[in-house]
Amino acid sequence: MFFLKKLITFMILPPGIFVILFLSIAFLRKKMRLASVISVASAVSIYLLSIEPIKDLLLSPLEEKYKRPKQLTGDVIVVLGGGSYNTGVLTDDSLKRLLTGFILQKQLNIPIILSGGSAIINLPESEVMKSVLIELGVDRSQIFTDVSSRDTLGNAFFTKKICQSKGFRRVILVTSAYHMPRSILTFKQAGIEVIPYSTDFKMDKRYTFYSYLPKMNVLQDSTKVLREYIGLVSYYFHFKLFK
Numbered sequence: 240m241f242f243l244k245k246l247i248t249f250m251i252l253p254p255g256i257f258v259i260l261f262l263s264i265a266f267l268r269k270k271m272r273l274a275s276v277i278s279v280a281s282a283v284s285i286y287l288l289s290i291e292p293i294k295d296l297l298l299s300p301l302e303e304k305y306k307r308p309k310q311l312t313g314d315v316i317v318v319l320g321g322g323s324y325n326t327g328v329l330t331d332d333s334l335k336r337l338l339t340g341f342i343l344q345k346q347l348n349i350p351i352i353l354s355g356g357s358a359i360i361n362l363p364e365s366e367v368m369k370s371v372l373i374e375l376g377v378d379r380s381q382i383f384t385d386v387s388s389r390d391t392l393g394n395a396f397f398t399k400k401i402c403q404s405k406g407f408r409r410v411i412l413v414t415s416a417y418h419m420p421r422s423i424l425t426f427k428q429a430g431i432e433v434i435p436y437s438t439d440f441k442m443d444k445r446y447t448f449y450s451y452l453p454k455m456n457v458l459q460d461s462t463k464v465l466r467e468y469i470g471l472v473s474y475y476f477h478f479k480l481f482k
Contacts, residue, residue, distance in 0.1 A: 257281055257284075257285065260277055260280075260281045261281065263277060285453070285458070286453050288457075288458050288461040288462070288465075289453030289454055289455070289457050289458040289461070290450065290451050290452070290453055290454075290457060291443045291446060291450040291451075291454075291457055292446055292450060292451070293461065294441070294442075294443075294457050294460050294461045294464070295442045295443055295444060297461060297464040297465070297468075298416075298417055298441055298442050298460070298464055299442065301416065301417045301418075301419070301420055301464065301467060302416040302417055302419075302437070302440055302441070302442055304419065304420050305416075305419050305420070305423065305435040305437055307435075307436055307437060308434060308435075308436070311343070311347060311411060311434065311436070312409065312434075313347070313349065313409040313410060313411040313434055314349065314350075314406075314407040314408050314409045314410070315349055315350045315351065315352055315383075315402065315405075315407040315409075315410055315411070316340050316343050316344055316347070316349060316350070316351040316352070316410075316411045316413060317351075317352045317354060317394075317398055317410050317411065317412050317413065318336050318337055318339075318340035318351065318352070318353050318354065318368065318413045318414070319336060319354050319355065319391070319394050319412070319413070319414040319418070319422060320333050320336070320353070320354060320355020320356075320364040320365060320368065320394075321333040321335075321336055321355075321414075321415060321418075321439070322364070323355075323364045323367055327362060327367055329364070329367055329368065329371070331439075332415050332439055333355075333364065333368065335415070335438055335439040336413055336414055336415060336438055336439060337353075337368050337371060337372070338438075339413050339436070339438035339439075340353075340372075340413045341372060341375055341377065343411060343413065343436065344372075344377060344381070345377075347411075349381075350381045350382070350383060350405070350407070351372070351377070351381060351382055351383070352383045352384070352385065352398055352401055352402075352407075353365040353368045353369055353372075353382065353383070353384045353385070354384075354385040354388055354393075354394040354397065354398050355368070355385070355386075355388060355394070356385060356386040356387045356388050356389065356393075363384070363386035365384040365385055365386050366384055366386060368384075369382050369384050383401050383405070385397035385398055385400075385401060391418075391421055391422055391425045391470070391474070392425055392474070392477075394422070394425070394426075395422075395425045395426045395428070395429040395431065396429060398410070398426070398429075398431065399429050399430065399431055402431065408432060409432050409434060410426070410431055410432060410433050410434065411434045411436050412426060412433045412434065412435055412436060413436050413437075413438060414437070414438070414439075415437070415438060415439035415441075416437035416438065416439060416440045416441070417439075417441060417463060417464055417467050418467060419435050419437045420471060421467060421470050421471050421474055422435075423435055424471070424474060424475070424478070425474060428478050441460050441463075
């Protein structure tokens with residue numbers, strides 16, 4: 240089921256959807272009118288998803304939903320993994336979340352839970368993050384890891400287990416701003432009291448002429464946001480169905 244969910248997501252989001260569209264054009268080359276419509280629609284879609292104003296339009300409802308609290312009081316910091324490469328190197332999203340968690344841990348001097356285990360490398364993602372924190376001087380006795388979760392549902396489920404075993408009640412949740420609404424929804428459904436602390440903001444907000452030129456990194460961010468909306472809708476119906 241997990242594999243099927245990922246396969247469908249890859250097929251309906253860039254770049255997978257455009258691969259399918261261009262293959263469709265090849266098969267429809269005898270029906271030139273329909274092929275032309277698909278070609279133009281594909282070009283316009285790629286352009287719009289690759290410029291900063293559209294990316295920000297998609298991001299705004301997610302990134303601006305939860306503001307950082309001015310004062311923080313919690314029992315534990317929870318950092319959600321954002322992916323790692325098969326070489327064991329953390330992705331940019333993971334590094335930004337981990338850096339924020341590290342700063343908070345130093346400021347508040349409370350334990351930290353690292354959640355993420357969907358890796359096919361020698362170490363789960365959370366263990367990679369743990370090794371970074373230890374190198375930065377965080378006491379290993381203050382670090383707890385969830386090595387089993389493969390998605391946000393798993394993050395909440397396994398984090399709750401750790402919190403229950405250690406007596407943690409108030410969680411300061413650290414994740415990318417675009418991912419925070421789905422994370423809050425999931426953790427609340429799991430019965431965890433959450434204080435959101437967003438990081439890894441991706442909105443530009445100020446634009447120049449160059450903001451309207453298509454860029455690959457902007458397309459990548461837009462794709463992440465579209466995937467997040469699909470995840471939100473999927474989780475919403477999941478919780479409704481299994482309530």
